[in-house]
Amino acid sequence: MTTIILAAAGFDGEAALVASAPAAGITVARRSLDAVDLLAAAATDPTMPIVLTGEVPRISPDVIARLLAGKRTVIGLAADDAGTQLLRILGVTRIMQIQPTAESTMRAVAAEILHGVTGVWDTGSWRRQDIDMGAVAAPLDGQLVAVWGPAGAPGRTCMAIALADAFAREGASTCLVDADTYAPAVCFNLGIIDDSSGIVVACRNADNGTLNIRSLQLSASVLRRQLHVLGGIPRVDRWPDLRHSALTSVWATARAAFARTVIDIGPCIEDEGGVVQHGGGTLLSSRRNAAAVTALTAADAVVAVTRDDPLAISRLITGLPAVTQLGVSAPIIVALIQSGDRRGGPALDALRSSGINLQVVSIPFDGGGYRNALAQGALLAEIAPRSPALKGIAALSKVLATGMAAR
Numbered sequence: 001m002t003t004i005i006l007a008a009a010g011f012d013g014e015a016a017l018v019a020s021a022p023a024a025g026i027t028v029a030r031r032s033l034d035a036v037d038l039l040a041a042a043a044t045d046p047t048m049p050i051v052l053t054g055e056v057p058r059i060s061p062d063v064i065a066r067l068l069a070g071k072r073t074v075i076g077l078a079a080d081d082a083g084t085q086l087l088r089i090l091g092v093t094r095i096m097q098i099q100p101t102a103e104s105t106m107r108a109v110a111a112e113i114l115h116g117v118t119g120v121w122d123t124g125s126w127r128r129q130d131i132d133m134g135a136v137a138a139p140l141d142g143q144l145v146a147v148w149g150p151a152g153a154p155g156r157t158c159m160a161i162a163l164a165d166a167f168a169r170e171g172a173s174t175c176l177v178d179a180d181t182y183a184p185a186v187c188f189n190l191g192i193i194d195d196s197s198g199i200v201v202a203c204r205n206a207d208n209g210t211l212n213i214r215s216l217q218l219s220a221s222v223l224r225r226q227l228h229v230l231g232g233i234p235r236v237d238r239w240p241d242l243r244h245s246a247l248t249s250v251w252a253t254a255r256a257a258f259a260r261t262v263i264d265i266g267p268c269i270e271d272e273g274g275v276v277q278h279g280g281g282t283l284l285s286s287r288r289n290a291a292a293v294t295a296l297t298a299a300d301a302v303v304a305v306t307r308d309d310p311l312a313i314s315r316l317i318t319g320l321p322a323v324t325q326l327g328v329s330a331p332i333i334v335a336l337i338q339s340g341d342r343r344g345g346p347a348l349d350a351l352r353s354s355g356i357n358l359q360v361v362s363i364p365f366d367g368g369g370y371r372n373a374l375a376q377g378a379l380l381a382e383i384a385p386r387s388p389a390l391k392g393i394a395a396l397s398k399v400l401a402t403g404m405a406a407r
């Protein structure tokens with residue numbers, strides 16, 4: 001007998017499937033009524049196959065991604081094209097057509113689980129990005145820049161804002177994303193008070209299959225013609241709204257929607273653990289650092305922000321190995337913020353002596369300009385167009401463009 005978890009709530013023939021299962025050589029160990037119950041049932045056995053329909057309450061691409069993470073067999077049952085499309089939106093790839101009788105359906109399911117060939121209805125003709133794309137501009141092949149820095153307020157958010165503004169002033173359609181799950185501050189810095197947490201909206205659209213170029217653009221606030229802002233979570237306790245699979249879809253869609261996307265992320269990128277599944281898996285756990293990790297791994301370039309004081313340099317030296325351990329293949333550029341009473345030589349020497357041979361761009365610190373910009377909720381270039389910091393940002397922009405073009 002093959003033992004499965006069945007999640008077919010909302011399907012009229014669910015009871016008949018259960019009743020006919022023994023005759024088809026299947027034991028239904030659990031009948032899940034919604035996505036939460038399905039995750040709980042799946043956590044009890046990381047290998048038990050799951051058979052489901054797309055109408056399960058609260059099912060989402062994130063739930064499916066968690067179920068598939070351990071290479072578990074997940075089979076979707078569809079009665080028609082609409083059911084197939086829904087399952088593909090959710091991320092199910094092994095889809096079977098419901099047969100004329102419940103018993104024949106369950107026999108086909110058993111054969112698929114055992115042999116992986118019978119009854120699969122997998123044309124490959126439906127993809128999430130195909131949804132509602134009519135009347136949308138042609139997708140771009142945009143580039144992502146992740147702005148990261150160790151803990152200690154080294155200036156990540158100010159750097160991300162200034163860099164996004166520089167890209168926009170160069171004529172590139174640019175989206176500035178606040179993906180910091182520890183201290184989101186982009187909208188606060190820019191005086192945006194009507195933001196409805198664009199990144200949360202985008203992630204929800206990814207979960208329900210409606211994320212595309214147009215919906216992502218509508219989720220962002222337009223700061224000026226070429227500069228859009230996707231605001232962060234409204235409170236730090238809302239970080240579970242930013243899930244790994246949804247964020248991955250958001251970054252991919254951002255590439256298609258904007259020429260440049262600048263992502264402001266938090267300092268923490270380590271794996272938090274959070275084992276709550278029997279056998280040591282992480283089926284039911286959420287990752288607060290998912291936003292930072294997915295942004296770094298998706299980026300075409302990474303800006304590592306630090307100051308030129310010894311404490312900040314030591315934190316950067318300590319934190320950089322965690323970035324490289326993620327498998328980041330993009331070039332990492334160090335943005336070294338220089339205070340007025342220090343020279344960059346000792347900081348550069350400290351980096352070199354630690355074995356870090358990354359390109360460094362010095363950014364003069366303009367405390368007065370940044371304070372005035374923050375007080376007025378404006379961009380530094382608007383408040384202090386002759387700020388020395390802008391020259392450093394322009395140099396950083398050129399270095400990034402060169403590095404990304406060489407990939």
